[in-house]
Amino acid sequence: MTITDPTTATTDAATTTHPLGSLTPEEFTAVRDLVTAQPDWTDTTRFAYVGLEEPHKQEVLSWQAGDGPLPDRTARVMLLDMATGRSTDRVVSITTGTVLRTDVLDGSRGQLPVLIEEFDAVGEIAGADERWVAALAKRGLSVDEVKCVPLSAGYYDYPEEQGRRILRVLAFQQDHPADHVWAHPVDGLSAYVDAANRAVTRIVDVAEMPVPTTSGNFDDPAMQGEPLDLKPIVITQPEGPSFRVDGEFVEWANWRFQVGFDAREGLVLRQLSWQDGERLRPIVYRASIDEMLVPYGDPSPVRFWQNYFDTGEYLFGRFTNSLELGCDCVGEIQYFDAVLADELGNPQTIRNGICMHEEDFGTLWKHGDIYTGSQEVRRSRRLVISFFTTVGNYDYGFYWYLYLDGTIECEAKLTGVLFTSSYPGRSADGDDYPYASEVAPGLGAPYHQHLFSARLDMMVDGLSNAVDEVDAVRVPVGPGNEHGNAFTKSVTRIASESTSGRLADASKARTWFVSNTEERNHLDRPTGYVLYPQDAPVLLADDSSSVAARAEFARKHLYVTQYDPAERFAAGDFVHQNPGGDGVARYVEGDRSLDGEDIVLWHTFGPTHFPRPEDWPVMPVDYAKFTLKPHGFFPRNPALNVPAASGATAASHCSHHASGGVEAAHDAVAHDHGHGH
Known part of the structure; x- marks a missing residue:
């Protein structure tokens, strides 16, 4: 099959030049304005995901062959209301400025992706829970001394988690602002957090384990040691790239x-x-x-x-x-x-x-x-x-x-x-x-x-x-x-x-x-x-x-x-x-x-x-x-037409400084030709 080269044929600022082109800043703005104008939009609604809703392959190939129209530009938009947990999956047409489909998720087949705003909130949510504070205290730690790592919850059919957006939290001690926390896990303790309702649903406290004291500060010159004496490797393409x-x-x-x-x-x-x-x-x-x-x-x-x-x-x-x-x-x-x-x-x-x-x-x-x-x-x-x-x-x-x-x-x-x-x-x-x-x-x-x-x-x-x-x-x-x-x-x-x-x-x-x-x-x-x-x-x-x-x-x-x-x-x-x-x-x-x-x-x-x-x-x-x-795609080695290095390029990049030089290397090959494989 022969395919036609992609073509470009549009000047509209709200579209790109190809139906498979990545969404542009102008298109993201158009999607935002369309979505925020809908009656279900609230001030607490967040965009969990926006991406290109790609046209069917046959539509794209037909357009490229000149047998079909240019497919509309559409986007998929996932929205989460941070106050209520309401989650919607929506497809909108950038070309026509209309909403094509809206599905409301009930959580039974999964939740929307985790938001960065939810990541940022878990430490504050856990820190407000008395059980979490007490669990840290008995380990000699305060809320301010630990970083809460927000982690996806998986699925374990816990009754209190049904229909709720859950993150699981592990804690790591940080000794100072430049200290890498992964060296100091606070083990034997975790918290399960309902991000939408800003509540801890469960504390798991099974063991008071020592917090490791080793350093993980790999970016500290003192830990790196004396630098190796390595000479520069310079990669140049004096005539520019081939692409x-x-x-x-x-x-x-x-x-x-x-x-x-x-x-x-x-x-x-x-x-x-x-x-x-x-x-x-x-x-x-x-x-x-x-x-x-x-x-x-x-x-x-x-x-x-x-x-x-x-x-x-x-x-x-x-x-x-x-x-x-x-x-x-x-x-x-x-x-x-x-x-x-x-x-x-x-x-x-x-x-x-x-x-x-x-x-x-x-x-x-x-x-x-x-x-x-x-x-x-x-x-x-x-x-x-x-x-x-x-x-x-x-x-x-x-x-x-x-x-x-x-x-x-x-x-x-x-x-x-x-x-x-x-x-x-x-x-x-x-x-x-x-x-x-x-x-x-x-x-x-x-x-x-x-x-x-x-x-x-x-x-x-x-x-x-x-x-x-x-x-x-x-x-x-x-x-x-x-x-x-x-x-x-x-x-x-x-x-x-x-x-x-x-x-x-x-x-x-x-x-x-x-x-x-x-x-x-x-x-x-x-x-x-x-x-x-x-x-x-x-x-x-x-x-x-x-x-x-x-x-x-x-x-x-x-x-x-x-x-x-x-x-x-x-x-x-x-x-x-x-x-x-x-x-x-x-x-x-x-x-x-x-x-x-x-x-x-x-x-x-x-x-x-x-x-x-x-x-x-x-x-x-x-x-x-x-x-x-x-495999069988080509009739022979398709790289036969790659040119040999020649002139200044060969002289500068194919020579070496070992004893005997290039000539000795060629002689060695010639003398070794009798050894078959």
Whole structure:
């Protein structure tokens, strides 16, 4: 399938130039004015979320092909009345200035995302409760000496929490204003807070544990020690970058795509396509991190409920960092601002929220031929599109990489500060506490997972796609395999949604092949892309647990569904206090066909973290990723046309100062040519 280049055709200040373009400050203002003019608006109403309500894919593609009208610009608006708790989910047309739909939530299928205003209120609410004050006092602490950390509540069917907006609170001591509180957990104590009614519903006080006294002030030069003597690394592109940018549209090498931003998902990539001569070939229509679950494994009475859906409950796009040249990004940088609505509906711009740059990535391809004497090598580079968000104690970077050979990768980078506890110490038998690491004297860090859901709305050469599970298979010794060296592969079509839940299996080199059921390549086989998972555990909580019911997506590495524009989030639309059964769990109930259909992949990936002392007081970056590689999409290596380094560039970047120089290195290759593989 060939898709038409996106076009721009509007001058109205209340609209953008493309139906998938991120909402602009002018559009946020228009939405605010429309919503606040409605009769149900009150002075205590807050905007929990405002985002683009994307048109149906078919409408966008028809418009781009010149066969349909420009779709209206619409926005989804979630509103919370802080005084009454009334929650509404509304869709408005920016184009026509009208309200298209309003739903009032009763709380039975979850609550709206947690507001920053609610975060800020929990310390005051807890501090006004006599039971909380007394619990701190018996530990020798006052309200002014602790910081209350507001945490999402999960769902445990407590009668007093039905229909109420609940946050759970843990306390941390702060010795002075510059003291990092994560070093001093006040353990054995928690409070459950009704944010709307500003009341504490329950105090859980089970143990008076020592508050750790270790320092967590990693930004203190005295703690950092003597700086290492490291010489500068300078990255330059004297002729500028190789990409071209027009608004949110990017061209780089053969890649064409659109950069977007959403307050819930953060960075969104749209219509990732490959310019193949005169033909623009689609690969992924939309790619984002649609959910992120952080389940903790400590069953302590004050922390068994710790499982955070940082996308659905907290809207982690709101906490996007403003990136700095030379610190977060290095080289010739293209920045994109991230625009969202604050809780009063006003447009808020995060300057430099998204960073894009090129990186050298070592050898792309190379061969020294022993018969012809040919010596060819090409350098690889990749285009990096990234953003960083800080959610409480953790910092997450999400990096999308595009390569010259058609490969797509998504990598999550995890850093920041561990969520801590008091370490109970060893048992009388000398055994360690089984659910946390001791990372500093008396300081624990509970075991936990980070499970990211990547929503990959596929469009490999068009809308007729299918997924095959491919496993490596041993062939037993027998006729045709007398010496036992044979192995092959098995290919299983994922035919419908009810059978689409799949686990990665490194012992079988398991991958998932996304192919076009109508397009054939020059070998008369389907064109396609392969999803390579990074094998790691899925959700480790028991299948009967509350978090497992709420996070069906995290129990498998892969689900596949038919495209539906209403199915945006792996854990459902309203994740906060959701009892479970929404999101992917609900999407697959219809058991729609997946063979030759418009399909969406839901891929779960991420690390299981047993914290180390080396992760304290600030964590070196940990990594998790997945890869999409072309398979039969191209007739040959698509990077044959990458030019060799030449002239001044080769002289300055391919030379080195080791003994013998470049000539000696070439001689070594020539003399080693007889060793085959």
